Amino acid sequence: MTASPGIRLGALSVTFGRAIRALDRVTLEVGEGETVGIVGESGSGKSTLCRTLVGLTRPTAGEVEVLGEPVTVALRRDPRGYRRRIQMLMQDAVATLSPRMTIGRLLAEAVAIHGLDRDETEERIRSFLGRLRLPPSILGRYPHEISGGQARRIGVIRALLLRPRVLVADEPTAGLDVSVQGELLNLLMEFQRELDLTFMIVSHNLHVIKRVTRRTLVMYLGQIVEDAPTRDLFARPAHPYATALISTNPLLAAEDGGGAIILRGEIPSNAALPPGCRFHTRCPVARPVCAETMPELEPTAAGGQVRCHFPGTLARPGTGAA
Amino acid sequence: MAGPLLEISDLRLSAGSGKGAAAILRGIDLALARGRILGIVGESGSGKSSLVNTIMGLTPPGLRAEGRIVLAGEDLLGLSPVRMRALRGHRLAMIFQDPMTALNPVFRIGTQLVDVIRNRHPGTVPAAVEAMAVEALGRVGLPDPGRRMRDYPGQLSGGMRQRVMIAMALVCRPELLIADEPTTALDATIEAQIIDLLRRLRHDFQGSIIFISHNLGTVMQLCDEVAVLYGGHLVESGPVRAVLRRPLHPYTRALVGCEIDDRPVDAPLAFIPGKVPETTERPGGCIFADRCAYAAAPCRTTAPRLAAQGDDRRAACLRLGELP
Amino acid sequence: MHAAAALAATLGRVVRHPGGAFGAGLVLLILLTAILAPGIAPHDPNRLDVVSAFAPPSGGHWLGTDQLGRDLLSRHIFGTRIAMAVALSVIAIALAAGMLLGVLSAYTSGPVERAILVAFDSISSFPSVILAMAAVAVLGSSMPMLIVVIATSLIPHYGRVARAQVLSARNEPYVEAEQVLGASGVRILLAHIVPNIIAPLIVIASLDIPVVIAIEASLSFLGLGLRPPLTSWGGLLQDGYQNLARSALPVMVSSGVLAVATLAFTMFGEALRHAIDPRSGRRA
Numbered sequence: 024m025t026a027s028p029g030i031r032l033g034a035l036s037v038t039f040g041r042a043i044r045a046l047d048r049v050t051l052e053v054g055e056g057e058t059v060g061i062v063g064e065s066g067s068g069k070s071t072l073c074r075t076l077v078g079l080t081r082p083t084a085g086e087v088e089v090l091g092e093p094v095t096v097a098l099r100r101d102p103r104g105y106r107r108r109i110q111m112l113m114q115d116a117v118a119t120l121s122p123r124m125t126i127g128r129l130l131a132e133a134v135a136i137h138g139l140d141r142d143e144t145e146e147r148i149r150s151f152l153g154r155l156r157l158p159p160s161i162l163g164r165y166p167h168e169i170s171g172g173q174a175r176r177i178g179v180i181r182a183l184l185l186r187p188r189v190l191v192a193d194e195p196t197a198g199l200d201v202s203v204q205g206e207l208l209n210l211l212m213e214f215q216r217e218l219d220l221t222f223m224i225v226s227h228n229l230h231v232i233k234r235v236t237r238r239t240l241v242m243y244l245g246q247i248v249e250d251a252p253t254r255d256l257f258a259r260p261a262h263p264y265a266t267a268l269i270s271t272n273p274l275l276a277a278e279d280g281g282g283a284i285i286l287r288g289e290i291p292s293n294a295a296l297p298p299g300c301r302f303h304t305r306c307p308v309a310r311p312v313c314a315e316t317m318p319e320l321e322p323t324a325a326g327g328q329v330r331c332h333f334p335g336t337l338a339r340p341g342t343g344a345a
Numbered sequence: 346m347a348g349p350l351l352e353i354s355d356l357r358l359s360a361g362s363g364k365g366a367a368a369i370l371r372g373i374d375l376a377l378a379r380g381r382i383l384g385i386v387g388e389s390g391s392g393k394s395s396l397v398n399t400i401m402g403l404t405p406p407g408l409r410a411e412g413r414i415v416l417a418g419e420d421l422l423g424l425s426p427v428r429m430r431a432l433r434g435h436r437l438a439m440i441f442q443d444p445m446t447a448l449n450p451v452f453r454i455g456t457q458l459v460d461v462i463r464n465r466h467p468g469t470v471p472a473a474v475e476a477m478a479v480e481a482l483g484r485v486g487l488p489d490p491g492r493r494m495r496d497y498p499g500q501l502s503g504g505m506r507q508r509v510m511i512a513m514a515l516v517c518r519p520e521l522l523i524a525d526e527p528t529t530a531l532d533a534t535i536e537a538q539i540i541d542l543l544r545r546l547r548h549d550f551q552g553s554i555i556f557i558s559h560n561l562g563t564v565m566q567l568c569d570e571v572a573v574l575y576g577g578h579l580v581e582s583g584p585v586r587a588v589l590r591r592p593l594h595p596y597t598r599a600l601v602g603c604e605i606d607d608r609p610v611d612a613p614l615a616f617i618p619g620k621v622p623e624t625t626e627r628p629g630g631c632i633f634a635d636r637c638a639y640a641a642a643p644c645r646t647t648a649p650r651l652a653a654q655g656d657d658r659r660a661a662c663l664r665l666g667e668l669p
Numbered sequence: 670m671h672a673a674a675a676l677a678a679t680l681g682r683v684v685r686h687p688g689g690a691f692g693a694g695l696v697l698l699i700l701l702t703a704i705l706a707p708g709i710a711p712h713d714p715n716r717l718d719v720v721s722a723f724a725p726p727s728g729g730h731w732l733g734t735d736q737l738g739r740d741l742l743s744r745h746i747f748g749t750r751i752a753m754a755v756a757l758s759v760i761a762i763a764l765a766a767g768m769l770l771g772v773l774s775a776y777t778s779g780p781v782e783r784a785i786l787v788a789f790d791s792i793s794s795f796p797s798v799i800l801a802m803a804a805v806a807v808l809g810s811s812m813p814m815l816i817v818v819i820a821t822s823l824i825p826h827y828g829r830v831a832r833a834q835v836l837s838a839r840n841e842p843y844v845e846a847e848q849v850l851g852a853s854g855v856r857i858l859l860a861h862i863v864p865n866i867i868a869p870l871i872v873i874a875s876l877d878i879p880v881v882i883a884i885e886a887s888l889s890f891l892g893l894g895l896r897p898p899l900t901s902w903g904g905l906l907q908d909g910y911q912n913l914a915r916s917a918l919p920v921m922v923s924s925g926v927l928a929v930a931t932l933a934f935t936m937f938g939e940a941l942r943h944a945i946d947p948r949s950g951r952r953a
Contacts, residue, residue: 064532077849106851119846121861132860136851170620181850200388200559201603205614212613227533230605237610253610271537272562283566285541286534288488289502305534 029055029189029221030076033086037071042294045071047245048085050320055090055188058215058222060232060253062268063242066293069225070114072242073193076223077111078102089189103137109189110182114197116174120166126177127162133184144184151180155210172203176210183214189221190214196231208235229272233257241265244301245293247320251327261329263337264302270339282339300332308336348418349376350553351400351521356412358395358404358577360624367624369395369408371577371632374651377521377570382547382554384568384585386561386600390621391574393557397523400555401439402429417520434464438519442526444506447513448498454509455494458482462516481512486542504535511542520552527556528563540567561604565589573597576622576632579651583658593660595637595668631663639664682944683937689944692936699930702746703753712740714747714900723916735919736912741905745926748902751895752930755816756881760874762820767827768870772858774828775835789825797822797884805893812895819884823877827870834866841865868945875938879931886927902927 030053037046046068053059061069074080075087078098087094089109097105113119120129134144152159155176161169169177175195182190195211196204212235215222226232232239232253239256241249241264249262260266267284286305291297297304303313313332320328358370370392377383385393399410402421414421416436421429433439441447449457458478462469469477475494482490485508498506507527514522524543528536540563547554558564564571565585572582573596581594592598602615619636628634630645637644643663651661662668683689702709711731718738726733732741774785792800797819804818838844839862847857882902888894889903890910897904902923909919 064534079845079848103851106849111849113842113846113849115842118842121843121847121865123864124860132847132852133850136853136856178846181846185850201561202388202600202617203620205603205605205616206618209613209616228605229533234605234608234614235610268533271533283537283541285537289504289535290532 027055027091028052028088029057029090030223031086031088031091032072033088035072035075035085035087036083037068037075037080038083044245044293044296046075049245049247051240051247051250053221053223055221056219057238058212058224058236060236060239061223061225061242062227062229062232062239064227064268064290066244066290067242068245069242070193071245073111073191073223073225076189076191077109078105107137107185108187109191110185110187112175112178112182112190112192112195114194116178117166117169117171119178120174122166124165125162126164126166126169129166129177130162130181130184133181137185139184147184148180151183155179156206172199172207175199175207179207179210179214183218186218187220190223192222192224194226195224196226196228204231211235229257229269241268244291244296246301246330247328248302248330249327250320251323251325251329255325255327259325259335261323261325261327261334262302262331263306263308263333266337266339267307284337284339300330306337308333350379350417351375351377352413352415353400354413354415356396356399356410356414358392358399358408358410360408365625368627369577369624370399370410372412373574373577373579375572375579375582377553377555379520379553380547380551381570382556382568384564384571385555385557385574386559386564386571387574388600388621389559390576390624392577393574394525395577396574397439397525397555397557400521401433401437401523402426434461434517434519436520437523438514438517438521439523439525440507440510440514440527442529444503444510445498447510448506450498453495453497454482454501455496458494458509458513458516461513465517477516478512481516482509484515484546485509485512486538487512502535504531504538507531507539508542511539511546515546515550518550518552521555522550522552523555523557525557526559529559536563543567561589561601573600577624578632578661579659580633580662581658581660582651583654587658593654593658593665593668594633594662595639595664596633597660599636599638631661639668679941679944683940686940686943688936689940692933692938692940695929695933696937699749699933700753703749706746706750710740710743710746712743714739714743716740723912723918725918732922733916733918735905735908736915741919741922744900744905745902745922748900748905748926749930751812751901752882752885755812755819755885755901756878758816759820759823759881759885760877762816763823763877764827764870764874766820767824768831768863770824771828771831772835772863775832775839776858785828789828792822793825795822797880798887801884801888802891802893805888810888810893810896815885815888815894819881822884823881826873826877830869830873831866834869835862838862838865872938872942872945875941876935878938879934882927882930882934902930 030051032049032051034048034050035046036048038044049072061072063069071080075082076089078094130148133139134141157173157176161173166174192211196207199207208231214220224232224236236253239251239253240247241262243264249256249260249265256265257269260269267286270282270284284307288305291304299314299316300318303309306313310333318330318332320330323329323334353373353375356370356373360367360369373396385396387393398404400414400421404410410422412422455478458481459474462474462477479490479494482493487493487505487508501509528539531539544567556564556568568585570583571585571588573580573594575596581588581592581597588597589601592601599617603617605614617636622628622632630647631649634640634644641664647663649661649663651659654660654665683693716739718734720738721734722736722738724730724734730740730742735741770785774782800822801818805814808814844857844861847861885894885901886903886906889901890907892907894903895901906920906923909923913920
C-alpha cells in the first residue's frame with residue numbers, strides 16, 4: 024500500500040499434516056513503518072501467520088517476503104541477519120524465558136548470539152530497564168520469580184536489543200489486567216514510532232487493535248475476510264463476521280450493551296472447512312450462492328478489501344446508522 | 346421477600362500468623378437479593394476468586410475464614426464439611442473458567458448429568474431423569490442433545506462444555522449460582538453466545554447469580570449490580586449502570602478509565618501505575634492510597650469504611666465529598 | 670554461582686525429605702569409606718591367617734574373619750571401593766551414552782532414529798543380569814568388561830527418557846523464542862534443552878546405583894564377575910555362601926552391607942526425586 028513493503032505475502036498457504044489448513048492463499052502487503060492489527064478467533068490463522076513470518080513455521084505454498092527478501096532465502100543465506108531484521112513477542116511471555124537462566128543471562132544471550140558490543144548493550148539494557156520501569160535487581164531473578172507483566176517487558180527488551188526493523192506481537196496483552204495493559208501498549212507504540220518499526224499486532228481484543236492501529240485485518244478460518252482502515256472498519260464493517268465480532272464486544276461507553284449479534288453454531292474446524300464462503304454456516308445474511316462459491320477479496324469503496332458476496336448487508340442492531 | 350438471599354458480613358480470609366501472615370480478604374460486607382445478578386470485578390489478586398471459593402466452602406487447607414456468610418438464614422461458615430457438601434449441588438452451584446476442572450473426562454456427559462439429577466432429586470424414575478437431562482442440554486442450546494448425552498467431555502468444544510456445565514447447574518436449581526470467569530477462555534463470538542444464554546436463562550432460573558469477570562463490558566451487559574474488589578477490600582458497590590457509568594471510588598474510576606476508549610491512535614492509553622498490594626502488606630490507611638491519584642495525607646493513616654452513598658450505592662473512600 | 674546455589678538448595682530439600690537425611694548421610698559415609706579405604710581398614714584385606722579362620726567378632730576383628738582368616742571388615746571396606754567404582758562408572762557411561770543416543774534419536778528421523786530405537790528395544794528385552802551373563806560368558810570377565818556390559822544394559826533406560834524429554838522440550842515456548850532470537854541448534858540444545866532435561870536423568874541415575882550394585886554382586890556371586898584378588902561384595906557373599914555350613918557370619922555381614930548400601934542409595938534417590946520434581950511443589 025505504501026512505498027516499499029515491510030511484509031509481503033503472496034498466496035501464502037500453510038497446511039499441517041494432510042488436512043489441517045491453517046492459512047489459505049493469504050495475500051497481503053504491509054508498508055515499511057506501518058502498524059497493522061490482526062483480529063480473529065481460534066483457527067483464524069493469525070498465530071500461524073506470525074510464526075511463518077519469523078520462520079517458526081514453513082510455508083506450504085506461496086511467498087513470504089520481509090523487507091524485500093524472501094524469508095526462506097534470508098534464513099538460508101544469513102539466518103542471524105534475518106533475526107536482527109524481524110523479531111516477535113510471543114504469547115505466554117513467562118514461558119518464553121528459559122526457566123533455568125536469570126533474566127540477566129537471558130538478555131546477555133542476544134550479545135553472545137549476535138556478537139553485539141558488550142558495553143554498549145549493557146548501557147542499552149540499563150536504559151531499557153529504566154524506560155520500562157523495571158528495577159535493575161530483576162536481572163538476578165529467574166523467570167518464575169517475575170510477574171507476567173514484567174516477563175512481557177523483558178520480552179520487549181530482548182526483541183528490541185537486536186534493533187529489528189519489523190516487530191510482530193502475538194497477543195501482547197493476553198492475560199494482563201486492564202489496569203496494566205495500557206502501559207505496555209503505550210510503550211510498544213512509543214517504540215514503534217521512535218524506531219519506525221513495521222509493526223504487526225495480533226489480538227483477540229478488538230479495542231486494543233482499534234486504539235493502536237490505523238489498519239486492521241480480520242481473519243476467519245485461514246483467510247483474510249476484511250482489510251480496512253481501522254476507523255472505517257469499526258464504524259462501518261463490511262463483512263458480516265467483522266460486524267458480528269465488533270458487536271459482541273461493546274465499549275463500556277456505548278449507550279446500550281444489548282446490541283450484540285449472536286452468531287449461531289461453532290467455529291468450524293480447519294480440518295473440515297465448509298465449501299463456498301467459509302463463514303456461510305454462521306452468517307446471518309447468507310444466501311444460497313454463499314454455500315457454493317467462495318468470494319474473493321474485492322476492493323471496497325472505502326479503500327479496504329472484503330471477502331463477501333454481499334458486503335455491508337448485516338446491520339448492527341441497536342446502534343442505528345453507524 | 347424478607348431479607349437478602351445472601352448476606353456476607355465482615356468476611357476475612359487469612360493465612361499464617363505473625364510477620365508473614367497473609368490477609369486475602371480483609372473484611373467484606375455484601376448482600377445479594379433473590380433473583381439478582383451480581384458482578385464482581387477487580388484486578389488479579391483482588392480476592393474475587395477467594396471470595397466465591399469461601400462462599401462455596403472450598404477454602405484451601407491452612408486458610409482461616411472468619412465473619413459470617415448467611416445464605417437464606419443459615420451461616421455457611423459454621424457448617425460441618427458434610428452439611429456443606431450437601432449444600433453444594435443443591436442450594437449452591439458453581440461454574441468455572443475451565444469446565445474440564447469439573448467434568449470427568451472418562452465419563453459420558455449424559456452419565457455425569459444424570460448423576461447430578463439423581464443426587465438432587467432422589468427417587469425420580471430413570472426415564473424421567475433421562476428426560477430431564479436431555480431437556481436441560483436442549484435448553485442450554487446443545488444441538489441434538491439426545492445424541493450429545495453419549496459424548497465424552499473431550500469430544501466437545503470449549504463452548505459446548507461450558508453449556509454442559511450450565512445445564513448441570515440448572516438441573517440443581519440452586520438458590521445461588523456462582524460463575525467464575527466462565528467465558529474468559531472462550532472465543533469472542535462463543536463468549537457472546539454464552540452471555541446471551543445466561544441472560545435468557547435468568548428468567549426461568551429463580552436463583553441469584555454471582556458473576557466474576559475482568560471484562561467490565563460483559564458485567565455491564567449481564568449484571569444488575571456490581572461489587573468492586575481491591576486488595577481484599579470491597580471498595581464500591583451498587584447498581585451496575587450507576588457504578589460503571591459514574592464511579593465514585595477513585596479505584597473504580599481508574600479501572601473504568603483503563604477500559605479502552607474511543608480516542609485517536611496517537612493518544613496514550615490509561616493505566617493504573619504501581620501494582621496491587623501483596624496479601625502480606627498491612628497498610629495503616631486506605632489500601633489503594635499508594636496508587637490513588639487523589640490520595641491525601643489522611644488516606645495514609647485512616648482506613649476508610651464502606652459507607653452508603655445515596656439509596657443503593659456504597660463506597661469506601663475518605664475523600665468522596667472532595668473529589669472532582 | 671547459580672549451579673552451586675541450586676545444588677545447595679536441592680540438597681537442602683533432599684535432607685528435609687523423610688528418610689532423605691538418613692539416606693544422604695549413609696551415602697556420604699559409603700563414599701568416604703570407598704575413598705579412604707586404605708586409611709581406615711584395620712587390616713590388609715588379603716592377609717591370610719588360617720589359624721584364626723572363622724573367628725567371631727572381637728577387638729582385633731570387629732566383624733570376625735573368613736575361611737582363610739582374612740579380616741571381614743577390611744575386606745568389605747575395600748569391597749566398597751569396587752562397588753562404588755563399578756556403580757559410578759556404569760552410571761556415568763550409561764548416562765552419557767543414553768543421553769547422546771536419546772538426543773540423537775530425537776533430532777534425527779528415518780533410518781538413524783529407527784536404528785537407535787530398535788537397539789534400545791533389543792537391549793531392554795533382556796533382563797540386565799541375563800544380558801551381562803551372556804556377554805561375560807562369551808567375552809570373559811574383567812572390571813572394564815563388566816562395567817561396559819552393565820552400562821550397555823542400562824543405556825535404553827536413559828536414552829528413552831532423554832528422547833522423550835527432548836521431544837517435549839523442543840516445542841516449549843522458550844525454545845521457540847531462542848530460535849526467533851537467532852540461537853543456533855547446538856546452542857539451544859546445550860544451553861536450554863540439556864539443563865532442563867538433566868534433572869530427571871540424574872534422579873534415574875541415583876535410583877540406578879543400587880541396581881548396579883546388585884547386578885555386579887549377582888554376577889560376582891555367580892562367579893561371572895570380578896576375580897580375586899579384587900574383593901567385590903558379591904564375591905564376598907559367594908565366599909561366605911560356600912562356607913555357610915561352617916559359619917553363617919560371613920554371609921550375614923556381606924548381605925547386611927549390601928542391604929544397607931542399596932537402602933541408602935534408594936532412600937537418597939527417592940528424596941532427590943522429590944527435591945527435583947517440580948510437581949512436588951518446588952515453586953510454592
